[in-house]
Amino acid sequence: MAKSIEIEKLALSIETAESAELSARLGAALGERFGVRDETPFSILARGEDGALIGGVNGVIHWRWAYVRHLWVAESRRGQGLGARLMGEAERLARDRGCVGVYIDTFEKRVAAFYERLGFGRVGEIADFPPGHSRISLSKPFR
Template identity: 30%
Template sequence: MSHDHASSSPVLSVGERDAELSRRLSDGLDEVNYPATGTTAADQTSLSVKVVDAAGDVVAGLTGWTWGGLLGIEMVWVREDSRGDGWGSRLLLAAEEEGRRRGCDRACVSSFTFQAPGFYQRHGYVETGRTLGFPGGAEDVHMFKEFDRSA
């Protein structure tokens, strides 16, 4: 019995992360997102800020991206023995400076309630909303900041 692909029914499957599927979805969304925002793939670039000790071990780091004038902060982490040494602020300020250099005039970040929303708020970020229902009763706090035009 032969199967005519055009007339066969689509099949739904569930599994672990699928790198090929992630690439296909990203490409498909880019086809919609770039025209809708007036940007191109060239307008979106990754960003990282890293602090290493004398042994080359990571002390602190920040990852994110810039896209169409927006700096997006994805992850910020400071090694436990270096917390309270000001690395978080230095990472954030360095990322914002690089964002400005790339033409950004605003930034966004989210932080779980058990992480550091107050840290970002002390740096001028304003809460714009929350995603509820995370384990342990946590919430994901979404924040936004417009950069001072004179900076």
């Protein structure tokens, strides 16, 4: 005889103890199957002559891969090589930490082309995410 299961809907806008418990349990199950995630966040910042933030990259290293979550360059500094320099620094950091590669995603085809010029290859795409665009995933394994 099957037991009844109660489905409880929680607020979506706040982190709850229950959602933290779900994350912890999934993390433990993944760790048992694939090894410890050993997650380490990173940030690399670029500042102008006046000390103002002009660019940066941040992300996380896990399972010996670096995930670049954000790359941002101030509008006034774009097209001057700063984004490539920041990605180069992220790659150096990843190599120094023993990573086997870097991965990233973007919603813009021109940005995907930028990453491809840096040696990344497309590994996936989700069409119409966000609506009218695509989410493009790229990776750069170290050889």
